[in-house]
Amino acid sequence: MTTPSRRRRRFAQVDVFTEVPYVGNPVAVVLDGDGISDRDMAQIAQWTNLSETTFVVPPTSGEADYRLRIFTPGGEIPFAGHPTLGSAHAWLESGGTPKKPGEVTQECGLGLVPVRISEDGLGFRAPALRRSGPLEDGHLDRIARGLGIDRARIVGHQWVDNGPGWAAVQLASADEVLALKPDEQHMGELVLGVVGAYPEDSPVQFEARAFALPKGVREDPVTGSLTAGLAQWLIGAGKAPRDFRVGQGTCLGRQGVLTVESHGEDIWVGGASVTCVRGTLEA
Structure with a gap:
């Protein structure tokens, strides 16, 4: 790790798209991600060896509840679905309070992604496609x-x-x-x-x-x-x-x-x- 002074940060591992533990898709969530370097985020994501590891950091948009950095073992990506829901779940469970009642607003590489809160779980609004049309x-x-x-x-x-x-x-x-x-x-x-x-x-x-x-x-x-x-x-x-x-x-x-x-x-x-x-x- 290259961070000069390490500290304890809240951490959760959430199984997503399941009500039963250990049969969905896990995501590692670092809830206090502010101050971790990009290089260390990438290294932590390689170490967890999950499809995605996320880091919750302060938002740059006044509309967002937090900003989410999303890393695969191969590097950072602008958006992913189960990390969005798993991170919102962990943030709410740790005491996070959304600015909008019934909806978490996540900021990520794609911009703002709303996450609805319901009795059946969480749901994100599908973002606009960056690329569509038939394959070559x-x-x-x-x-x-x-x-x-x-x-x-x-x-x-x-x-x-x-x-x-x-x-x-x-x-x-x-x-x-x-x-x-x-x-x-x-x-x-x-x-x-x-x-x-x-x-x-x-x-x-x-x-x-x-x-x-x-x-x-x-x-x-x-x-x-x-x-x-x-x-x-x-x-x-x-x-x-x-x-x-x-x-x-x-x-x-x-x-x-x-x-x-x-x-x-x-x-x-x-x-x-x-x-x-x-x-x-x-x-």
């Missing part, structure tokens, strides 16, 4: 090679990048998504989400998987930012209803469930969170 032929070829499938099995595709760089492809069914055995040699350059639908009347309407080796994440258990991008694409294209549920993490032994709700033109992605670790971190 060369990119689709690389994706098919990485997933180890014939390109004809990809029934839909779209850029759904809201910060991490997501490209997304749709397969014919959730079973096809679950059966994938990606080739890591060819997946290395891809930041990719894969989605497929379950049969009608299933309790969960879609299954998703997320791969992001360039961010240091081989397969992410449950991914809010990807679901936000998928929802904007699938709802806009008439491929999904305005409200639905997504399962993720099945292939990793997890049981993540993400809810998508449309309110007017806004799409909200939410779910339950549970704190599994409380304590202090020295940095």
Whole structure:
């Protein structure tokens, strides 16, 4: 660590998109992140070895309750979904009081992200996409090679990048998504989400998987930012209803469930969170 004088800082590890501990997606949250250098934040994120580690610091916007720095093992990213909800959960649990009743306002690399508070948990408003539109032929070829499938099995595709760089492809069914055995040699350059639908009347309407080796994440258990991008694409294209549920993490032994709700033109992605670790971190 390069910080000249270390001190104890409040720390939590929160399991997101689950009501049951240890079956969702954990995020490490340093609640007193002010004064930690960028280099030390990156080092701590490598050490926790989670898909994301966050640092709560004072906001620069008068509208925000706090500013969130989000790090993967590969470096800082402007936005991510489960770290947004897990950090808001930890901040509220530690005594944080929102400026707006019933809503936390997070500042991050994408700007201001509202997080609604409800009896069912927290939900963030899907941010505008940085990149949208169909994927290029060369990119689709690389994706098919990485997933180890014939390109004809990809029934839909779209850029759904809201910060991490997501490209997304749709397969014919959730079973096809679950059966994938990606080739890591060819997946290395891809930041990719894969989605497929379950049969009608299933309790969960879609299954998703997320791969992001360039961010240091081989397969992410449950991914809010990807679901936000998928929802904007699938709802806009008439491929999904305005409200639905997504399962993720099945292939990793997890049981993540993400809810998508449309309110007017806004799409909200939410779910339950549970704190599994409380304590202090020295940095």
